[in-house]
Each structure stands twice: as C-alpha cells, then as structure tokens.
Amino acid sequence: MQPPLFTTRRDFLRTTLLGGALGWTVPSFVANTFSALHASADGALTQFATGKDGPILILLQLAGGNDGLNAVVPYTNDFYYNARPTLGVKPTDVLKLNDTLGLNPSLAGFKSLYDAGRLAVVNGVGYPNPNRSHFRSTEIWQTASDEDRYLTDGWIGRYFDNACAGCDPTVGINIGDRLPQSFSSHNPTGISLQNPASYRFMGAGLNDDEETAYRSMYGDAPGGASGSGDSVSMLSGTITLNNGQSALDFLERTSMDAQVSSDKIRDIAGKVKNMVKYPGSGLANNLQLVARLIAGGLPTRVFYVSQGGYDTHTNQRGSQDARLKELGDAVKAFTDDLTAMGEFQRVTMMTFSEFGRRVTENGSRGTDHGAAAPMFIIGGDKVKNGLVGTEPSLDPKDLLDGDIKFGTDFRSVYATLLQDWLKTPSVPILGRQFDTLPLIGTPA
C-alpha cells in the first residue's frame, strides 16, 4: 500500500473532513486505507497557491558582517589604502568590474557571473542610524524594521501571510537547523531541512504498524473531532512565537508541517540529480540540495541558506578571502547546475549581511563592526547586471563615526524583489513604499 501523500495542509484537512466519521476511534488501518484512496484524487483537490513554475527567490545570508570594502574594492581610492595598510587589496590583484571598482580575487566565481551578465552589485546598502550589534542588526534586516522599532515577524513571513494564506508548508524552505527570523510570521510557514534522507518519521522497519499508528496520531487536527469548522480555524489561526501563545501550539503546528512535507521532499530529493560537480563546502552542499528541490518541482517560492564566518575582527585576509572563495565558487556551480536543469531563468538570488565593517583596520589585522556594504544580486536575463547605487565616499569627513554612510536603503532592494520579481505589492509587507531600483526588467 502506498503511503499517503498529503500535498498541502488544507488538502490534508479536507481529506479527513470529507471522511467526517473519521474521528480518533477509527482503527488506523482503515484511516490509512481512506487516505490512500484519496491520494489518487489529490491532483483534483490540490490547489497550490503559488504554482510550481513561478519565480523563486533565494536569500543567502553572509553571517557575521561581511567587509564590503574588501569584497568590492575601490582600487583607485587613496582613502582606502591609507585606512588599510595591511588589509588593502592591491590594484593589481583585483578582478576589475569598471575603472574604479573590482572584486576581491577570491571572488573569481562572481567575476565569471558578472562577465556573463548574471550579477548585479548594489553598492552602499544600509539603513538610517545603523546598529552595530550582530543580533540587533540581523533582526533589523530579517524583519525589515526601522532601527527604532522592534518587530518579531520577518519580511518573508509577512510575504507568506499576504501572498499565500493557507499555502503549502514547503512554500518556504530553510536549509539549516534554525528557522531564520525572516520566515517568522503569525501563521508560521516554511520548513527547515538538512538531510532529505532522514526527513521523515522512520518506523522500526520490521513492519509498518508503528508508522501507521504515528500517522493516526496526526490523523486529525487537534480538537478536530468535535467540529470540522473548529479544527480548520485552529490550524490556520494565530500562532505566533512571542505573544504568550504556548510552546505546545507551536510544536503541534510544526509537527503537522513536518508530516505533510516529508513525503514530498523525500520523494523529490531522492529522484532528482545535480548536473554539475560542486566544490566541497557546506554552502555548496546546501545549494546542491536547493537545486534538486527546484528541479523536482516543489512549489517553493523562497529558499534561505546561510554562510557563516564573516565576523573578521582579526587576520581578515586569511578568513574573509577563504569565505569569499567558498561563496563565489559555490554560487557559480549552483548557477551552472540550474542552467543545465533549465531552471536558472526563474531563480534570483540575493546576498545580505547584517552590516559591513569599519573603513580603518584595527590593531589585529582585522576590522570591527561597521555599517553600509554592497549586496549581490544574481539572476537570469531579467536581472539587470552591473553596478547599482552610488559608490560610497571614503573621505573621513563623509563617514559616520568611522563607518560608510548608506546610499540605498536595504528595503528598496526588498521592495524591488517583492514587486518586480515575486510580483506582490511591497507596501503591506514593508509597511510603506520604498523606492525600487532598476534591477529587474525585461531583457534588452
């Protein structure tokens, strides 16, 4: 007997509600049979809110505060070399983008993307009154709040709330073990995944009565048997992480999402193969999995991956350069893979970091927390490659307490991606209208 394949939470509920007499007292093998019978009818019942061929956004977090100045190097700028006697990247080493800016030589992967018209650099991105705490600034980027406001739900969480109420839980996938705050929302949506092979309830293997019993424990929504309306409202109701709602409700919700998504993911991740060889880094591994999930036809809209190690207070040239190499090489392989799979044109990737770093190096051959920095946007023909935004001035009189002043608010980048790429209004998500950037458009 095929295990039941529940495709959306709503679908899952609908199936059990249709068999209204299916309360908790029905023997599990009957419930299983019923579910299996409805598995074939799934296609008719399924309503993917977002569709499996729509645009995909990938958020790639560079955690720790990526030093923008050594990534996108102003190689003709004396202020830069004066401030960084040991850290400055030599003009002869940079990979030139134009006659004033070049990439750190470790970013050969990005240079290759730039030359192929697949990379845009948005320079001088930040926000007013920059905060230099990892945690507070990361929170600001994840929740898209002003620095003096404290929001708990994330901008992608709000996107899910607005654009796809009752969506499949796999509409957002985080590769990692901690749900990023950007996914946090009133109706928690999105799953976290690391190893597809173990992303399921594994029975002891001798026979499947244990797995059957496990499924029957989730065979109905909590409180479901009493009334169909009640169970639907409870699951789609307000479950926030922070407003006194219980941990138990959060656990119930997550458990249900795990149940619904695990069959599907395992199926896809097992069948689909990558088409290029990736380098051997954690980031590359994660992007490899993302590529398979995209090619496998999940209705995912947003993927989130994270690369750590950018908090380079000491010996920066050793550590940041290594991180950038990993980044460039992994993303290049990923774009090549998606291209070979025929999926690249519907994917856009955005890198972000909680802040850049101070212009002047410190006494430990590193840099301390700073403010504005560049963001990288990688995408297909619809993404306008090149340099966007003004190159920030490094003249000490133009700095803010030793840090680079922002020219572009990061929420402009978000607004652009929401409106022009994901085709959803940005104002309900970001709270107000931010000027969009000329990043996405029809190919020339």
Place this chain on the structure above:
Amino acid sequence: MLAPLPSAQWNDATAAHLLNRAGFGGSPRDIHNLRLMGPDRAVSWLVDYERIPDDTPPPDWTQNISATELTQRDAIYKMADADTRRELQRMRGNQENKQIADLRYWWMRRMSLGPRPFQEKMTLFWHGHFATSFEKVRSPYFLWLQNETLRQNATGNFLTLLISMAEDPAMLDYLDGERSNKGKPNENFAREVMELFTLGEGNYTEQDIQQLARAFTGWGLSKDRLHYEYHLSNHDTGPKTIFGQTGNFTGEEALQLITQQPACAPFLVSKIWRYFVQDQPPAAVVKQLSTEFVAHGLDLGWLMGRIFRSQEFYAPEVVRSQIKSPVQWIISASHQLEAPLPTEAMTLVMLLQLGQELFQPPNVKGWDGGVAWITTNSLLDRYNFAAALVEGQRVPLPALTGQMQGFANSIHNDGLLQTGPAPVAQLFTPDQVAAPDPFLNALQARFLNGSLNPLRLASMREFVQTRVPLQEPDIRKAIRLLMSTPEYQLT
C-alpha cells in the same frame, strides 16, 4: 509575591517539575525520593550542593598538558617543508577533534550521572551565557579549563564569575582580548561583555565600549600559553570615562563598574528566569528579585534558592511549558528509560543534528532556546532518535564536508551509531502491561510527568488495546510513539 509554595501543593508533579528544571529530570524513583524531602529540603539538596562530594575525574588528556603540546601549532608554522607542515597540521587537527569529542561526552556523562545535577545545569546555563566556541578556540584544553571555572563559580558571586571569565584563556581567545593592546584596543570583548553578558543593548554607549576596550588591555596568556597572565606593558593606564565616571580603571575595576549599573541585576535576573522558569518574566517579579539580588551582593546561589522556592516557579502555566533543549532531551530520556546514555557517537550526532553541540554555540549569544530548538527538521530528528534510544535503530551519520569531516574522524572509540533495543519490560509491573488504562497511566506518568491530549491518548489506546498483555517489542513501540509527540518535547 514570591511567597513559598504551600506544602499542600508539594507532590509528585511539583517534585518532578523541580527536578526537570533544576536538573535533567529523573525516573519515578528519583522523583519520589526528592518528594520525600519536602519542598524546602529538596531545593537545598539541589542548590546547596557543596555538601555533596563530587570527585568526578577530569579527562585524562587534560592532566599532562605540557607546554610543547600547546606550542606545537607555532612549531608547525615554522616548518619550512610545506608537505611536512600539512601532515603535522592534519595530525594536530585529528587530535583536537578527538579531544573535543571526548570532552563533550565527558560533560554529558557528568550531567547525567554526576552527584550534583543543579551544578551541572547551572554550568550549562553559564556556558550558553558566556558563549565560547571550539570553532574559533581550537584548544579543547582551554575549553575544559573554562568549563571547570564556570562550574566552580556557578553559584557564587556574579562579579567573581565575571572576572574569572574575562581572564579565562578560552574567552580571551574567543573575543580577542589577548590580541588587544594599548595602541589599538580591540572592541570585541568590550561590546559583547556589556551587550550579552551584563547589561543588554541600550544601556551603554559606543563611547563606553571604546573606553572599556582600553581598560581591558593587558590581559593575555603566559609565554607557555598555558594560563592567564597580566601584561602591564600592554595595558593602557590612562584615565577612562565609563558610564560618566572617570578614573584610571583597570579591567577588573571596569567590570565592577558594569555590575554596579542599575541595568545589570534585572538583565541577569530576566535571563535566569527565562532559562529556568518561563519565557516572559513578569516585570514585578524581576524588579523584586533584582532589588533583593543586589542587596545580597549578587549572590547567585541565594537567587536560585529564592526562585526555586517561590510559588511562581510552580505555577500551572509554568509546569511543562518549556521546550527541552537537546541536552535535556537526551539526558532526561535516559533517566526515564533507566538506561545508560547512548554511545559517544550517537550522543554527539544527536547533539549536532538537534542544534546543541557543546563547546560550539552558533554565535556569541549562545543558544536562543525555546521554540528555536524546533523546526520540521529537528522535530523529525527527535522522533527518529527516539527510535534509536528505545528500539535500537541506527542513527544516520549526517553528510559532512570540510571542517565537519573532522567530526566524523572524531567518532573513534565506539564508532557505534546504534545500541541494542532498550530493556523496557522492567519499567512496568505485570498489572500495568495487562490492560490499556493502567499501562497508559504509567507510561504518561513516567515519560511526561503529565498527560497526552485526549485525542492522541485515544489513538495510543487504540494501538495498545489489541496488543495487551504487552510484550516487550510492543512496549518499546508505545514508548517510541509517545516520544514522537509534541507533548514529549516539553519539560
């Protein structure tokens, strides 16, 4: 407010709650023994642990550390031949990975089997608070040293603990204290000590950070790099203005200034309350406890006794409301199963997958805890690890690359990723396995210290009723199923 728990409310449920939060839970017998002590003595037994002897030996490899081992790294870099250097580095890396694995398992066993559960739980709390990571501090010896320092100062005076951490070799490495000098002070420790260890954001200025960084210069390591040493020549002796006060503050004096800030006591009290009691500390309770905490000279043992004796600690909305950390999940499960901890390999893989590698918190804020432990991925992992603990299913080794390959290499001693099925028949009496209700009552009492929701209970009853009298394989399945529920994740 904060009145003692009335003795009429002291029972198995409240005793279990105390053991779960102040320790790592226990079997029904452990809970019963605690209950017999009565609420006041039970708290004393846990918190005033100095009376209980603890002669747990440290890991072998920490005892004969010689200077040459620790300066090996420098020696390697001086090697002219690149191939030899690479080989020596590889060997060194392997040794570090073996030692850190050994250290992690040593501590898990100590938390699980040691005679002072609360001291271990408090040490675990401080480890998350004064977060320091092996990812940067590549010395298992220093991480062990830090662990022992935290253990010794866990319930003493907070300023003493704070100073011990500021002068701790692992911390000096992690937050760059030892690389800060009077010419160019490094701000990392100054910022994090206030933001994360003592005051919280918004209670200091950028100026305070810069001045504090100057006061902290001079802390470093001895020439043999075996212990802390003060280097006056590196210390900026000039006047600093911190929190509006000016003086030639030394690092220790500056730390004292920090603890005297009004924001310090409430910050600590709130964090401790969130860890041991509930997510949203009531403002009035924090205010009251902070005042008393300051009046008691920031005596942590006094504070913990006060909290564990209060009615608020035992409130219905507090009991079984906290999501178990991975450490708590593993250790309390082994107590409930009355079985030994899983093998080193199993334990370390579980901690890695569930997001709590000891000595390797994700960042300097430690572990967020609570709902942060739970994602679809980690929840499925918990359900599957239950099968490993109870039914003898194999724990799959995660896909590893780069630095993580070192982790795989470190699973050396008993690279066993599975043990036999747990002997569980002995946990139930013949009467209990003969009929559904007695069995389900005993099952819930032992594994939940509470009950399943009625619908899930009905599903369990349905599973059990066709199988009574229960044989051991079915008892295991029932336990595994119960461990695969949302309710089981709570403590």
